[in-house]
Amino acid sequence: MTEMRLRSRAAPDAVAAQVGKVLGDIDHDVLLTGPARVLMPDGRPLCVYLPGHLSPVLERRPEVYEVLHSLRNLKTDNRGLASGTRRRPIVGQQRTRAKRIASAVIGSLETAQRQTYCRLTAWTGDHLSEYEQLRHLLLPMSSALSEHVPDRFAAQALEVAKTHRDYVVPGTVFSTVTVNNTYPTGVHQDAGDLAAGFSALAVLRRGDYAGGRLVFPEWRVAADLRDGDLILMDAHQWHGNTAMSCPHGLKDDRMRQCCGAERISVVAYFRERMTGCRSLAEETRRAEAIAEKRNQFANNLTEADLHGAKGPSPQADRA
Ligand SMILES: O=C(O)CCC(=O)C(=O)O
Structure with a gap:
C-alpha cells in the first residue's frame, strides 16, 4: 500500500468558497488509483483507500445490492450542504429545506430537536430482515477499520461498548448508515458521528457514467471509487463529489434511464450520542x-x- 503524507492545504478562503458546491476535476491534484494511506501534515489519517476490498462479498451476496438499490426512492430535503444547494426557509415552519436527494439514513438515531427519544429509523423498523442482510457488507467494513486505523477503531469500540446493543449493528462499530443513490454531494463535513472515530464508505456502481469522484478539497486529494471499493475516512474533513454525467452529457436525475448510471455510496459510522439511549x-x-x-x-x-x-x-x- 502506498503511504502519502500531505504537506500543503488549500487556502481557507478557497475552501470556504467551495462549501455546499459540487466539485469538478480541477478541484483535486492527486487521484488515488491503488491502495493508499493518506496522512495529514500532523500525521493524522485523512483516508485509507482499499480498491476492490468488498468485491468478494458483493459477488457472494447479490442481495446486498438489491436491498441498497431498493432504498433509491427514499428522498430527503434535510441534507443541507451535502445536497449541493443552500437550505431555504419553509413558510410557517422553523425547519429549513434543501434540494430533495436520494439519501436514506438507516439504523439508529439519538434524540435530536423534534425527536425526543432514541429509535431505529422508520425504514429500519419496517424492514428489519433487509437491514440484517446489510450486515454482510458492514462486517468487513468494520473489520477494515480495525485493521487499517486501529486507534480510531478502538476509540469507536469503546463508545460502542457503552451503548445499548439495540442500536449497534452486531459485530461492528456502527450504529448508523447513510445510503446515497446517484447524486454528487456538495462540499460538507459530517456531523453527529463520533469525533474520535472514523467513517467507512463503500461504493456500488452500475452503468457507464463519469464523475462522482470523492474529493477532499482542502487537501486536493480524490478517489474515483469503483464497484466494491472501500474508503475509510475522516468525515470531519471537508469532502464532496464531482458532478456525474453520462457519456453523451446528461447530468441530471434521468441518468439512470439514459446510461444505466447508478452510484450507491454506503457511509457507515457511529453516532456519538447513542451512548445516552436506554433500550x-x-x-x-x-x-x-x-x-x-x-x-x-x-x-x-x-x-x-x-x-x-x-x-x-x-x-x-x-x-
Ligand atoms: O457518496 C460519496 O462519495 C460521499 C457521501 C457523503 O459524503 C455523505 O453521504 O455524507
Missing part, C-alpha cells in the same frame, strides 16, 4: 408517555379555548 423498549415506552402527555395537553387546550370563546367570564366564575 429500544424503554425508549418506546417513553415516546408513548410523551405522546400521551401531548394529547392531554392538546385536549385541555381545546376545552380552555372553548371556555374562553363560549363559556362564562372569569368574573362570573369567581362570583
Whole structure:
C-alpha cells in the first residue's frame, strides 16, 4: 500500500468558497488509483483507500445490492450542504429545506430537536430482515477499520461498548448508515458521528457514467471509487463529489434511464450520542408517555379555548 503524507492545504478562503458546491476535476491534484494511506501534515489519517476490498462479498451476496438499490426512492430535503444547494426557509415552519436527494439514513438515531427519544429509523423498523442482510457488507467494513486505523477503531469500540446493543449493528462499530443513490454531494463535513472515530464508505456502481469522484478539497486529494471499493475516512474533513454525467452529457436525475448510471455510496459510522439511549423498549415506552402527555395537553387546550370563546367570564366564575 502506498503511504502519502500531505504537506500543503488549500487556502481557507478557497475552501470556504467551495462549501455546499459540487466539485469538478480541477478541484483535486492527486487521484488515488491503488491502495493508499493518506496522512495529514500532523500525521493524522485523512483516508485509507482499499480498491476492490468488498468485491468478494458483493459477488457472494447479490442481495446486498438489491436491498441498497431498493432504498433509491427514499428522498430527503434535510441534507443541507451535502445536497449541493443552500437550505431555504419553509413558510410557517422553523425547519429549513434543501434540494430533495436520494439519501436514506438507516439504523439508529439519538434524540435530536423534534425527536425526543432514541429509535431505529422508520425504514429500519419496517424492514428489519433487509437491514440484517446489510450486515454482510458492514462486517468487513468494520473489520477494515480495525485493521487499517486501529486507534480510531478502538476509540469507536469503546463508545460502542457503552451503548445499548439495540442500536449497534452486531459485530461492528456502527450504529448508523447513510445510503446515497446517484447524486454528487456538495462540499460538507459530517456531523453527529463520533469525533474520535472514523467513517467507512463503500461504493456500488452500475452503468457507464463519469464523475462522482470523492474529493477532499482542502487537501486536493480524490478517489474515483469503483464497484466494491472501500474508503475509510475522516468525515470531519471537508469532502464532496464531482458532478456525474453520462457519456453523451446528461447530468441530471434521468441518468439512470439514459446510461444505466447508478452510484450507491454506503457511509457507515457511529453516532456519538447513542451512548445516552436506554433500550429500544424503554425508549418506546417513553415516546408513548410523551405522546400521551401531548394529547392531554392538546385536549385541555381545546376545552380552555372553548371556555374562553363560549363559556362564562372569569368574573362570573369567581362570583
Ligand atoms: O457518496 C460519496 O462519495 C460521499 C457521501 C457523503 O459524503 C455523505 O453521504 O455524507
